[in-house]
Structures are given as C-alpha cells and as structure tokens.
Amino acid sequence: MSRRLQPVVLGGDIGAYSLARTFHEAFGVRSVVISGASTGLVRHSRILDHVVEPGIDDPEAIVARLHAVARQHADADLVVVASADWLVGTLVANADRLTDRYVVPYVGQALFDRLTDKEEFGALCAELGIAHPTTVVHDVASSGEPDTSGLTFPVIAKAASSAAYHDAEFEGKKKVFTVGTRAELVGLLKRVHDGGYRGAFIIQDYIPGDDSGMRILTCYSDAQGKVRFSAFGHVLLEEHAPGALGNPAGIITELQPDVVDQARRLLEHVGWTGFANFDLKYDPRDGRYVFFELNPRLGRSNFYITAAGTNAVKFYVHEHLQGLDPDPRAVLGPRAPVNGDGALDGEHLYTVLPGALLLRYLFDPRLRGRARRLLMTRKATNPLWYRHEWDPRRVAYLLVAQVNHFRKYARHYPVADARKLWEAGR
Structure with missing residues (x-):
C-alpha cells in the first residue's frame, strides 16, 4: 500500500x-x-x-x-x-x-440478489445436486395460505430476503421461526404481512437435533471467481434471545473437505468473488450436510476464522488494495494453519459465552470433552475480550454482559428443552 x-x-x-x-x-x-x-x-x-x-x-x-x-x-x-x-x-x-x-469488496447487484434470495439459492442447490431442505415458497403479498402438503410439522420458516425483512416490524419478530402447526404458520404469515414484509417466505423441512448439529463454512474467492481459502466450523451452541436467534455462540474449527468441495462447486459455478458464509446442518436421518443459505459477507461470528490463526481481512488488503494474488500462504504467512487446499487446518474454540455456560449445553460427551480441553489449554477465544481494551467502563460492561448470558439462556432456552432436542436428533 x-x-x-x-x-x-x-x-x-x-x-x-x-x-x-x-x-x-x-x-x-x-x-x-x-x-x-x-x-x-x-x-x-x-x-x-x-x-x-x-x-x-x-x-x-x-x-x-x-x-x-x-x-x-x-x-x-x-x-x-x-x-x-x-x-x-x-x-x-x-x-x-x-x-x-x-x-x-463485494459482488455486483445481480449476483448479490440471486444468491441472497433463499428461493434462488435453493434452486441453485437443486440444479447442482447440493443437499438443501425440502422447501415451500410462499408469496406473503398474496395474503393467501401456503401449500404445506409436502411437509411434516414442525417446520422452519424464514424470510427469503433478509435485507428486505430488516424493515418489517411486528410482535415476536425473529430471524428464524420453528413452527409447530399449520394454524400457527398461518398466524405467523399474517403478522409478517401486517408488519410490512411483502416478499417471499421460505417454509422448510425441520432437521432434528439441537444446535450442535449446525455447521458454518466461510470461503474466499479471488477476482477470477476461484475459491482460494475456506474455514469450516462445528457449531456448539447458538444464541437464543429473539434479536440474535440462530447466530453461533460457540464454534470449534475443523476440516470437512467434502462440504468445502460442494461450496466450491456452487461458488465457482456462479463466479462469486470475495467472502461467502454458509449455514448448514448435519441431518442425522441420512448423514448429509444440508446447506441452508449463503450470507454475502464475513458472518456475525467471523472471528472464529481469525481466532484460529488465519486473519480473514488480510485477503481484502492483499488482493484489493495491494493487487496481489491471494494465495493463502502469501496472505496469511508461512506458519498459518492452512493445508494445501487452502483450508483452515487447526482446532480452536470460538465462543461469546462463559465457558461454564457453554459446557452446560453440550450433551454429547465427545463434543463436551473437546470444548473442555480447548478451554483448559487456552485454545479458546472470545472476540470481545482483547488485551488492547482496558477501559474500565468497557470491562464492566463485558462482565455484566457475561453474567446476563446465564439469565438469557435460562429464559429463552432452558437446558431441559435443549436436551430434548439433542435426544431427538441422536
């Protein structure tokens, strides 16, 4: 520069x-x-x-x-x-x-619109043979009722366009809804309509299991649309307060080359450039990893990548400002935990929660053991606790926020409910 x-x-x-x-x-x-x-x-x-x-x-x-x-x-x-x-x-x-x-450092308008629309994303997955939940698309503007004859309740419901959904206002608004009955779904869609949203609403097959079935994948594609870097993570627990529902609260990085290969096929097929962040879930019924959606950016929990030793924003500077080829070794340094395929190859725990609270929700003994070992060996990072941040007002805020996590999870996601979900997905 x-x-x-x-x-x-x-x-x-x-x-x-x-x-x-x-x-x-x-x-x-x-x-x-x-x-x-x-x-x-x-x-x-x-x-x-x-x-x-x-x-x-x-x-x-x-x-x-x-x-x-x-x-x-x-x-x-x-x-x-x-x-x-x-x-x-x-x-x-x-x-x-x-x-x-x-x-x-983002794609153009046409590609942004296509890949961030959940209906379009689902169609692309179907075209490429990539696992995607059984989906019904309902036009909220029509004020009619959706055809759910091909689905079994409970179902997952969410807006097709998160950007358009941002402006909608109604009681009980969430990013993602788990809906138990058809009557409940019809009532939800009416509230969504009355709240000002006029786009499509996605109604999908519910994949059993608790939050630990979720996965996250982030890829970086160069200016020619070639995927050069990937970072896969096993989500341990999500946030459950209404305003943040569905965002990862704990992630362990690991390798999953088969999933990366599917994402690479999708991204290179459409000519994606820059970062793409995928939400996935492991389906215990057939052993597949199911792709839910693509976020056109580094995700809310993006620090899971940097915490593991691969500083994500270096790609922006290396390629876009310095005009250099974004080879992961050149971008991240020779000691970065990246394998020959450009995949993050190192185990690290990202969490925004106190360790004791995170462990409380891990019912699989092996997963709980992995998380405890990483916490004990200090291979764990909370992005909000940073050695350069020592203003006492900020420290006090963070301490209170950490304690409040216990209260919020007890209210919105009791341990007993979480255990039932985990047992249902075994």
Whole structure:
C-alpha cells in the first residue's frame, strides 16, 4: 500500500466489533465503525472510532456519511465492509458512488440478489445436486395460505430476503421461526404481512437435533471467481434471545473437505468473488450436510476464522488494495494453519459465552470433552475480550454482559428443552 490503511465498518453488533478487532490485529489500525446507535459492544473501545449515524436505515444517509469519512481521511486507502446483509446490500447498490475513494469488496447487484434470495439459492442447490431442505415458497403479498402438503410439522420458516425483512416490524419478530402447526404458520404469515414484509417466505423441512448439529463454512474467492481459502466450523451452541436467534455462540474449527468441495462447486459455478458464509446442518436421518443459505459477507461470528490463526481481512488488503494474488500462504504467512487446499487446518474454540455456560449445553460427551480441553489449554477465544481494551467502563460492561448470558439462556432456552432436542436428533 502506498498510503495508510483506513477500514470503515458498517454496523454496531459483535460482528462489526470483530471486524474492527481483526483489522487491528492484522495492521494495528483503528477502524471507523458506523452504527445507528451507541452500543456497549463498540462503546469505550480503544481500537476503533465510533460514529453514530441516526439514518443508518437510509441508503442516502449512509452514502453521505461515507463521503464525509472519506474527506476526513484524505490521506488513506479506504476499505468499507459491513456486518449485516442489508448493509452489504446498501454498499452493493451504491458501489458506483463509493468506489472513487473506497474499496467495496463485494459482488455486483445481480449476483448479490440471486444468491441472497433463499428461493434462488435453493434452486441453485437443486440444479447442482447440493443437499438443501425440502422447501415451500410462499408469496406473503398474496395474503393467501401456503401449500404445506409436502411437509411434516414442525417446520422452519424464514424470510427469503433478509435485507428486505430488516424493515418489517411486528410482535415476536425473529430471524428464524420453528413452527409447530399449520394454524400457527398461518398466524405467523399474517403478522409478517401486517408488519410490512411483502416478499417471499421460505417454509422448510425441520432437521432434528439441537444446535450442535449446525455447521458454518466461510470461503474466499479471488477476482477470477476461484475459491482460494475456506474455514469450516462445528457449531456448539447458538444464541437464543429473539434479536440474535440462530447466530453461533460457540464454534470449534475443523476440516470437512467434502462440504468445502460442494461450496466450491456452487461458488465457482456462479463466479462469486470475495467472502461467502454458509449455514448448514448435519441431518442425522441420512448423514448429509444440508446447506441452508449463503450470507454475502464475513458472518456475525467471523472471528472464529481469525481466532484460529488465519486473519480473514488480510485477503481484502492483499488482493484489493495491494493487487496481489491471494494465495493463502502469501496472505496469511508461512506458519498459518492452512493445508494445501487452502483450508483452515487447526482446532480452536470460538465462543461469546462463559465457558461454564457453554459446557452446560453440550450433551454429547465427545463434543463436551473437546470444548473442555480447548478451554483448559487456552485454545479458546472470545472476540470481545482483547488485551488492547482496558477501559474500565468497557470491562464492566463485558462482565455484566457475561453474567446476563446465564439469565438469557435460562429464559429463552432452558437446558431441559435443549436436551430434548439433542435426544431427538441422536
């Protein structure tokens, strides 16, 4: 780079903070983090400069704010990233207004729309022979009732477009719903419609098992659409508070080349570039890994990659700013735990929870043993606890937040309920 690096991150959640920390670890730089409100996750941080943009839901306000930040950093090479699909969507839709000053490391509008639409993603999986849940697509705007004759309740229900769903408001809103009966489903779709969402809603086969059946995969594709790096993780436990439901709260990294090969086939088929993050689940009924969706970015739990020794954002800088070939060894260094196929090859535990709480929800003895060993040998990382962050106000906030996790899980996901799900998936 001929000039200094200035990362800009849109979002105020743990994913945004994790991106700022990843840039700080890699390059020693303070990111500018832009969010709609001051959150405890980014407040009182010494590794970022926080900017509140009240109009974060307005693309024009975001573009104007980014132009203002660019003027304040006229001597810098700027890269802008986001921690949520709808914010990535804003960057993609307005890339032509930003790229005179910013690197915007995302795909174009057509590919973004195609792969982030869960209906389109399902069709692509079917075309390529990649495992995907049995799915019914319901047009919410029609106000009719879905045809669920090919499904058995309970089912999973979620918006086809998470970006469009962001603006919907209704009581009990969640990212993903587990629906027990058809009557419950019809009532949910009415609330979704009345809340302003007019897109498609995906209704899918429910795969038995608890959170430990979930998997996560992140891939990086170069500018020619070739997958160069992958990081697979076994999810241990997800978050269960309504606003964060379904986000991984604990992950152990591991190898799963067959799954990576399927993702590579999909990404290279469509010519994807940059990072793609997949949600999957192991189906105990047939032993397959089922692909649910693609997120067009580094995910909310992106720090699982960096914590394991492969700093993710180095790919942005190496290829997009320095113009170099993103060979994983060249990007990450000769000692990085990456095998010859560009896959993260090392075991590390990522968790946002106290270790005791995480272990409480691991009912499989082998998985519990792996997690305990990594905790005991200090091969575990919480992205929010960083040695450069020592402001006492932030430390106090994090301590209270850790204690509150026990209360939230007891309320939203009792251990007895979790054990029943685990037993059902055995």
